[in-house]
Every structure is written in C-alpha cells, then in structure tokens.
Amino acid sequence: MNFQIKRRFFVIAVASFTATVFTSCGSLQNNNTTNTASNPIAKTAANTVVTGTKEKIKIGVTPVPAGEILEFVKKNLAPQAGLDIEIVTFNDSVQNNTALKDGQIDTNYFQHIPFMEDFGKRKNMKMYAFTPQIHLNPVGIFSKRHKSLAEVPQNALVAIPDDVSNAHRALKVLEEAKLIELKPNVQPVSPKDITKNPKNLQIKEIPGSQAIQTLPDVDLSGITGNWVVQSGMKTDKDALAIESTQNPLYAVTLTTLAGKEKDPRIQKLYKLLRDDKVKQFIKNKYRGAVLPIP
Structure with a gap:
C-alpha cells in the first residue's frame, strides 16, 4: 500500500x-x-x-x-x-x-x-x-477502478468490513465470485480462512463506515446496503457482485x-x-x- x-x-x-x-x-x-x-x-x-x-x-x-x-x-x-x-x-x-x-x-x-x-x-x-x-442490506462488491471482476489485477487491494459477521459476508461474496476459496464448514470465516487466492488479493479490514470514503483508494470493497443507500450509488447498476437472499x-x-x-x-x-x-x-x-x- x-x-x-x-x-x-x-x-x-x-x-x-x-x-x-x-x-x-x-x-x-x-x-x-x-x-x-x-x-x-x-x-x-x-x-x-x-x-x-x-x-x-x-x-x-x-x-x-x-x-x-x-x-x-x-x-x-x-x-x-x-x-x-x-x-x-x-x-x-x-x-x-x-x-x-x-x-x-x-x-x-x-x-x-x-x-x-x-x-x-x-x-x-x-x-x-x-x-x-x-x-x-446485502453486501455488494464495488469498485471505482474496475468495471468488472475480470479486470481486477494481481495483488489487488480489497477492503472488507472489520466486524465479524459482515467480514464473513463479504468474504463469502468474494468466494461466490470465484476470486478466493475458503475453508468449508467454518462459521464465521475470516481472512485467515482463505485457502486459495489466485490473484493474491490483499485483504484490508476497515470499519464499515469508512467503506464509501476509501472506495477510490482500493481495487474492490465489500459494502453493506445501508452504506450504499446513503452514498447515492445504485446496487443494481454499480455492484460487481452481490449477496443472495436465498439464505438470508x-x-x-x-x-x-x-x-x-x-x-x-x-x-x-x-x-x-x-x-x-x-x-x-x-x-x-x-x-x-x-x-x-x-
């Protein structure tokens, strides 16, 4: 960094x-x-x-x-x-x-x-x-630097929330997006539970309230919907990946x-x-x- x-x-x-x-x-x-x-x-x-x-x-x-x-x-x-x-x-x-x-x-x-x-x-x-x-309030993966997850480079800096439950949620969205793999049957997961990281993503845990302000400084950021609403972004247009309601x-x-x-x-x-x-x-x-x- x-x-x-x-x-x-x-x-x-x-x-x-x-x-x-x-x-x-x-x-x-x-x-x-x-x-x-x-x-x-x-x-x-x-x-x-x-x-x-x-x-x-x-x-x-x-x-x-x-x-x-x-x-x-x-x-x-x-x-x-x-x-x-x-x-x-x-x-x-x-x-x-x-x-x-x-x-x-x-x-x-x-x-x-x-x-x-x-x-x-x-x-x-x-x-x-x-x-x-x-x-x-779904966790979405957002970026100001990249228009798709395919553009994310090696050693990209990724911000996720620093509280246990929302960190787990952000990491699971990253796993569903095929960017990382996590240990199975672990609840909740944390960065130490990443087993495969092909792009060597650099995970940075930050308070959720900082996610919007720091978005220009990182490649990707996992942000919960309540902060997205207040930022003026539109999840249906701006999120590169999003949490599902299938298991709410x-x-x-x-x-x-x-x-x-x-x-x-x-x-x-x-x-x-x-x-x-x-x-x-x-x-x-x-x-x-x-x-x-x-």
Whole structure:
C-alpha cells in the first residue's frame, strides 16, 4: 500500500473514532413520553396507550433504511390496522437494545439474528427475533477502478468490513465470485480462512463506515446496503457482485424481549412489515441496495 493510501486510511480512521465516541455518548433522538399519572387515558400495557381504536407502540430503528421503511408503514398501513406508531431513532445499536431492555421501547427493527444473539450473550439479554425476516442490506462488491471482476489485477487491494459477521459476508461474496476459496464448514470465516487466492488479493479490514470514503483508494470493497443507500450509488447498476437472499441469515427483522413476542401490537406490526406493499416499497426505493425477504 502506498503512502497516499496509508495516509487516507489513517485520517479517516481518526475521524471515524471521533464520530464513534460522540455517537456512543448521544441520547435518543426522539424521547417523547406520556405522563399517564395526569392523563385520564388508561394505560393498558408498558408503553401502550389506547386512544380510541388505536394502540400506541414505540419502535427503535436506525435511520436508513429501517426508519424509512417503518415511516412508510406508519403513514400507509398502520392507521387502518389500529396502530399508533412512535418511531424512536438511534444511531447506535447498543443504545437501541439497551432501550429495549430498559422498557423505553416495545420492540426494535434494525438488527439481524447473529448480531442479536451475540449482543444477548455479551449483555445477558434474552431477545426474540421474528421470522421470516423483513429485509436484507446485502453486501455488494464495488469498485471505482474496475468495471468488472475480470479486470481486477494481481495483488489487488480489497477492503472488507472489520466486524465479524459482515467480514464473513463479504468474504463469502468474494468466494461466490470465484476470486478466493475458503475453508468449508467454518462459521464465521475470516481472512485467515482463505485457502486459495489466485490473484493474491490483499485483504484490508476497515470499519464499515469508512467503506464509501476509501472506495477510490482500493481495487474492490465489500459494502453493506445501508452504506450504499446513503452514498447515492445504485446496487443494481454499480455492484460487481452481490449477496443472495436465498439464505438470508443476515436479514434484518423485528426483535423484542423474550416473552413479549405474543404482544398483539408487536404481532400486528410484524405482519404489516411483511406486507406486500412494504416489499414493493423496498424494491422501488432502494433498487437492490435493500432487498425484501420473500
């Protein structure tokens, strides 16, 4: 890697660290509460207020794409279903799950099952994930230097996410594209599990948030759909290879605390998120950067 690339990675890494510190210290962007002590409307369950025929439910999301998808549901489907949806936006996954644990929200919509299970083990928190899942932020392989994978040269520099689950996903897409081979039956895989590397690809693990900024400095980059959406790229036109929905292990779904999964409000919300109108909205808006789960 030349000096210019090293310098760019260093500068971005410092900026990313600073942003992460401030993000992790942030608070809820939406912190509206209902004072039931002075409100004559009866409270029927945690975070639930019956207003006429509508039941209120609070959902934690990340802004894109989950927040946008839920906003579509709130405006177009929830009123007829008798749900009054309050969207609580987080930029930090730890805060989102902590708010769920503390009862500040009823459910959240931002994480895939492997992330939920790992978080639960580390934080001693039991959660429930609804399946089939709702959408996949697929990992795509992108390049600003090459128009096809056939153009990728020997010793090419390839960036992949540095978190365990997304690194696994990016490496599997590279394997499906015949650029590398990985040890079989390993879950999750990492760069050390590469068994064949005909082009001697140089794998560089970086935070996912740096993928777009560093794209001009590398030959290939594995980028998840949520970052692609925010970058303005179009997965259906720009990705050289993409993750499939045939085995949607890393698809995002609705989650809640174990034991609350039978809450009628949450069940109703899950059905709305799985509605065909939502699937069509996802297809039309994100053009492959986000994929609805069949």
